[in-house]
Amino acid sequence: MLLQYQDGETFATGVAPYTYLPASERETTPRIIISVKIQEIETSAFVDTGGVYAICSPEIAEQLELDPSEGVPVDPIQWRRERLQGVLYRIPITILAQEGVSLTIEATCFIPKLAHWQQWQSEFPCILGMYLCLDRLRFAVDPAPHNEMFHFGALNS
Amino acid sequence: MTIQTDSLLNSDNPLIPWKYVGVRDTEDARTTTSGSLSNLPNIYQGTTGWHLWEDDILYSFIYDPFDYKNVGTGTCIIEEKVQVRGPVTFRIVVFDESMVRLQRAANAGDEHAFLQAENAIDWETRPPKEILQGVQFALAAGAHLAARRIASQGASRFPNDEQIQRYVRVLAPPRIVSKETSPRSDLKANRDWLQAHRNEYQGQWIALRNGELLGAAQSLRELKDQVGNTEKIFFMKVY
Numbered sequence: 001m002l003l004q005y006q007d008g009e010t011f012a013t014g015v016a017p018y019t020y021l022p023a024s025e026r027e028t029t030p031r032i033i034i035s036v037k038i039q040e041i042e043t044s045a046f047v048d049t050g051g052v053y054a055i056c057s058p059e060i061a062e063q064l065e066l067d068p069s070e071g072v073p074v075d076p077i078q079w080r081r082e083r084l085q086g087v088l089y090r091i092p093i094t095i096l097a098q099e100g101v102s103l104t105i106e107a108t109c110f111i112p113k114l115a116h117w118q119q120w121q122s123e124f125p126c127i128l129g130m131y132l133c134l135d136r137l138r139f140a141v142d143p144a145p146h147n148e149m150f151h152f153g154a155l156n157s
Numbered sequence: 158m159t160i161q162t163d164s165l166l167n168s169d170n171p172l173i174p175w176k177y178v179g180v181r182d183t184e185d186a187r188t189t190t191s192g193s194l195s196n197l198p199n200i201y202q203g204t205t206g207w208h209l210w211e212d213d214i215l216y217s218f219i220y221d222p223f224d225y226k227n228v229g230t231g232t233c234i235i236e237e238k239v240q241v242r243g244p245v246t247f248r249i250v251v252f253d254e255s256m257v258r259l260q261r262a263a264n265a266g267d268e269h270a271f272l273q274a275e276n277a278i279d280w281e282t283r284p285p286k287e288i289l290q291g292v293q294f295a296l297a298a299g300a301h302l303a304a305r306r307i308a309s310q311g312a313s314r315f316p317n318d319e320q321i322q323r324y325v326r327v328l329a330p331p332r333i334v335s336k337e338t339s340p341r342s343d344l345k346a347n348r349d350w351l352q353a354h355r356n357e358y359q360g361q362w363i364a365l366r367n368g369e370l371l372g373a374a375q376s377l378r379e380l381k382d383q384v385g386n387t388e389k390i391f392f393m394k395v396y
Contacts, residue, residue: 017344018348019348019352024396025359025360025396027396035391040388041392042390043391044393059362059376059377059378059394060377062378063381070323071327072324072328074296075263075296077296077297088327094337096341097341098342098345100338100340101336101337102338102341103335103336103337104333105334106332106333107331108327108329108331125393131301132301132331133331136332136333146352154336
């Protein structure tokens with residue numbers, strides 16, 4: 001069921017199931033993990049409203065067709081007590097809908113360049129941050145046990 | 158702007174291995190390099206109080222050594238190796254005081270300090286290189302709105318600067334670029350599979366299609382080689 005305002009205007013144009021599980025081996029706190037397509041790779045990503053960028057795990061990034069001349073290398077950014085080197089790219093990320101409309105966002109995505117001692121690449125899925133990724137979306141979660149649903153729509157839908 | 162080495166310059170003399178750094182604004186007449194460092198403003202860690210005494214330099218107090226390199230014009234930084242009561246060598250490097258403040262804030266990840274320092278900079282007078290540097294410092298400081306604003310300001314002044322234009326593109330607000338109306342009924346099937354089987358595949362990459370496991374491997378690359386075509390295949394690392 002797609003969410004609407006009382007007057008019938010659409011709030012969300014798409015809805016998808018999400019999993020509510022920890023996002024890494026090091027964590028026990030569950031995250032809202034949804035299905036996305038990053039360029040042509042379908043994978044999972046967790047919703048991080050406290051984050052700034054989308055972050056693409058290096059293993060996924062390795063599979064993408066990224067033009068290095070389109071990237072912006074950035075000085076180390078602070079992420080969860082680690083300082084990560086990386087490159088910012090503009091990448092299309094599609095939030096897949098089980099019902100309704102899948103939306104493709106052109107988002108700013110941070111691709112970490114990891115030092116050999118940083119095991120981050122095996123620890124996290126991709127991440128959808130707020131400011132440079134989910135900023136223009138409406139979204140809501142229905143945490144009904146065993147049937148968790150993520151509702152979403154474009155701001156101007 | 159003229160930068161002169163100090164009149165006490167004597168690089169042939171042995172020096173004790175200390176380096177001290179002072180910062181002065183060469184746009185300010187008081188601070189023209191002329192043989193005395195006594196008018197260095199005490200505004201930074203690393204700045205010293207200097208006094209000339211019989212061709213020797215005595216320093217009153219040394220804070221942290223400054224580790225910055227030449228990054229711009231307009232102000233200068235002076236690195237010195239000092240032998241107390243002996244000859245002194247000065248090395249003068251052109252330096253930009255306001256950019257130092259930005260860099261310090263960036264290194265500290267201090268958004269508030271960055272914005273305070275950035276407030277004193279007129280980006281309308283800055284060359285492309287400094288604008289790009291300002292954006293980088295803003296990102297490192299966590300001042301993402303400022304990063305976008307600085308890049309946009311630069312882009313309007315330098316419409317043909319490919320690098321600045323790229324920064325603007327990358328930092329632009331996210332936008333919806335397409336809507337696809339074919340619902341994906343397989344999403345629920347994949348989720349159900351994951352909830353039922355995740356304990357069996359902890360730490361592995363898995364490939365699912367419509368709730369059916371196509372393969373599992375230690376790396377995504379290996380898994381993609383196994384399954385071949387990736388269309389409508391869901392790849393995930395299981396935790």
